[in-house]
Amino acid sequence: MPPEARPIEPKTDRGATMVDHADLIFTGGRVHTVNAANDIAEAVAVGGGRILAVGSNAAVRPLAGPGTRVVELRGRSLLPGLIDAHAHFAGLGAAMAAIDCKAPGMQSIRALQEAVRRRAAELPPGTWIRGRGYDQSRLAERRHPTRDDWDAVAPHHPVIFTRTCGHICSVNSLAMTLAGVDDATPDPPGGRYERADGRNLGVAYETAQAPLQQAAALSPAEYREALLRADRAYLAAGATSVHDAGGLTGPAFGPCQELVGAGELHVRLYAFVTVNSRQHPLLGLLPSGVRTGFGDDRLRLGAFKVITDGSSSGPTAATRAPYTSNPADCGILYWQQEELDELIGRAHRAGWQCTVHAVGDRAIEQTLDAMAHAQHEAPRQGLRHRIEHCGICPPDLQARVAAQGVIPVMQPAFFWEFGDGYIRNYGRERADTMFPVRSLLARGVPVAGSSDAPVTDHRPLFGVQQTLTRVTMDGDVCGPQERVDLTAALRLYTVNAAYAAFEEDRKGSIEPGKLADLVMLAEDITCVPAERLRDVAVLMTVVGGEVVYEA
Template identity: 40%
Template sequence: MRVDVVYTGARVLTGPDFRPADAVAVHAGRVVALGADAAELDARSRIDLGGAVVVPGFHDAHNHMAWYGMQLTALDLSERTCRSVDDVYAAVAKAAAEQPPGSWIIGSGYDQNKLAGGHPTAEGLDRVAGEHFVQLKHTSGHMCVVNSAVLRQLDLANVPTGGDVVRDAEGRPTGLLREQAQRLLDPLRYPVPLEDVTRGIALASERYLAEGITSVQEAGIGRGLVGNTPIELAAYQQAREAGQLGVRTTLMVAAQSLRELDHAPSDDVVFGLDLGIRTGFGDDWLRIGPMKLFSDGSLIGRTCAMHEPFEGEPDNRGYFQMPEEDIAETIRKAHRSGWQIATHAIGDRAVSVVLDAYAAALAEFPRRDHRHRIEHCGVIGDADVARLAELGVIPVPQGRFVSELGDGMRAALGPSREDHCYRVRSFLAAGCVVPGSSDRPVVDGAPLPGIVDMVRRRTSSGVLLGADERVSAAEALRAYTFGSAFASFTEADRGTIEVGKLADFAVLSHDPTDPETLDEVRVLATVVGGDMVFERSGDAGT
């Protein structure tokens, strides 16, 4: 047999337990042989990887691809450029000087927990850009600040349920719109043109391949809090047709994009997309994944639904983004109709409510392998960890949150609860399959730093957050490969390097399962379907 390519001179970590082999053979986009069996095959091409380590391609189970790509061209307000609210105002002033009056200034990535002076305000923005329309997006995506020129365009008398417009002591809007109140901007900013969304997807793809990512799950398209346009799937199709969708993509569809369907009395497909399209429709490159539902808000923004008040705010337990009964009914209908469901729940009260809804739906309409998910599953008690595993629900935490957002999470929870956030070790110990994910662009989405944070759990100030929740480097790698594939029903084709599976892998400088060299690991090349689609200059392949 003559195969397409044999990669040699490598330490290939194969199978579910990362057994080493020294070669991998690929034909028609799939692995056909490993080790000595691969090395002996005749091949059209042979590539010596020079002693590099080969692992399954990284798979981000929760990211916002189009949002991230479009943010790359927005005003960067992250801590890389802004340490105080005055830095934010200076960045906006500079942009205003370079743009004509009446144009939009869009900034992204600020975190009030890391800014001296807290949130920007409409009053402050008016001073530096009063003749422009300004929107500054919080790093969490759960709130934004606008200036007075924008506020005057909004229907502030009709704030959507599940959000609020923050006001000062005199009752005047500060410019801060939280959660569903951001939908007030829809008449001005939604839908985003397909051209812009497609460009964002292309830019994100390039970055992802350079980080060893070969598969992603996009955490919300269409309508709702994170949707860009009701026809957003078309942008992904356009990117694919133009050769700009470089990574295999599973799309979570916003619950607001689903509707009641006409059906025969005997049918269970009662809720979804037209034609009965649901989870699993598509192919190896682009497919429909879960329905995405928001139950609550943000931990660092102190809007997620908690059993007990946030530290220092005795009257604030957060809130739900829709009535609890609507959460349960939406889950019931989607589950009955065959959808996998991915529900955003960060606060411990939201997690409890979502688990109640999943349990009720499964009791009424039993389904053996539903793989419903809780996105983030940020704060959770021991009893609900056990219930999560018993119900077969997949928690989707983000390791990178600990380093980048951990100090803000500690401040929101206080010392008595801080060890109960993002509990990866507890999930594994309970028997859950845990995927690896970033929630990019909320934090840096590169998988290698995410793996480090799952192992180390140090906040940006150096505090060890939840020492008992640390995992091994091998467990973190398994989360970012097999765990994410399992969470998307694709583990038969990806997630491990085995004969018959897709030939998607990352070529690394060091072994990421070795904690001693974890900080030194870098991506040398990325292979998708057997083709080397990214190579760091001078580092991989001869």
């Protein structure tokens, strides 16, 4: 039997106020509260932007008043608003306007060239042509496109194509000129250019991308449109909060703040400050006195993030042992240990939540060492330092993650697109230890789930599905022993993700007093086969008690 309704107390510590009647009531459904007991209720009442009551139909219906909207769930699922704990919000919106390299028929350099040729014919010379999402391992030519490929079809337009991982880009000669990059440009620390006989081919890895991506940066108007596109996409997918892991704090922040102030952005944003070098301009925030938590429930400053290695699929992740696919390669590590110790230590002492992009086991070990050093030198209470990705994480590192109280923010969704490459590049044994959700949960670690969009599909239900299946595009499975059940998977994308942002008292579960962030699905999710979860339709998304999306 569902629990009796638990009406909200007036003037609670969550800032609730007395509400005579509900603004919105959901009844007759499967309400996944995601509370400590994972209770399933029948009905929910919402008022004043908060959850008023959760319980049985009989207990909740009396809260209806003359103006209350009552939604009959008819046995369908109502979930807490889903949270993407690591994504690139502006980047997703920008990718939606770029040439889509994952679209059907785009799996060859020739097809990408034709798309560039068509766009060049539509745009004035000098206009940037952007593409996103290619994967050289799935292109017919099995290589990265080079400057020569783009020069052949768009010599008068700067061209930049960003690989699906976001850690590698390919540009034409005009783009290189605008960025001040030529054959003589040296490889920077933590990056490199692809070359042939001393000639720069226009393929940039990791930090070598920086001048090229800066030259191709969006205008304020383009950022505004990108943010609005991302907002619409996430709401349609049932996501009500996103932890922006890089790209928002910087040039996009002004347009974002304006849109939030105007009430035009509805997704709640937890915005990281992300750096990848000692010269990064955002390092200036560390001595400013500003730190994690500044802002409000719509737009809040998040973690201080350091990028320390490459991507899982590049592959450029920093590994302890050489790649299976290339015994001469162990990936790219951005920092020496003492450098990372110093940087994390500065942010830790300044009161920031610290997080590090660490994919390979060597990078994860380096990160854990740096965080342990920072805590030893300047002990703090209530730490919720994070590791973004925490990809190749064998048992010895799992034990350290648990012992240090670090929150891993993982992307099981990666297995679909990149799992076959993981097996090929890292070998079966390492691929099976990637994103070890079940093992970490068993150690009491509150793993958070995420997409890293636009790296892969932004829909949280896609991530939930992949957390259950860990299936690859070619039908293999990475680490079947790390699969979890639906209840555990939902917690990754709700209350665990809220915990990773110090927000579990306000969101992440359907409980009285919490923010009324909800998503209504077209089906009872418990009756949907795992392989179909990604396609369960979202019928309604509610943020702060306001219906912001309705199918």
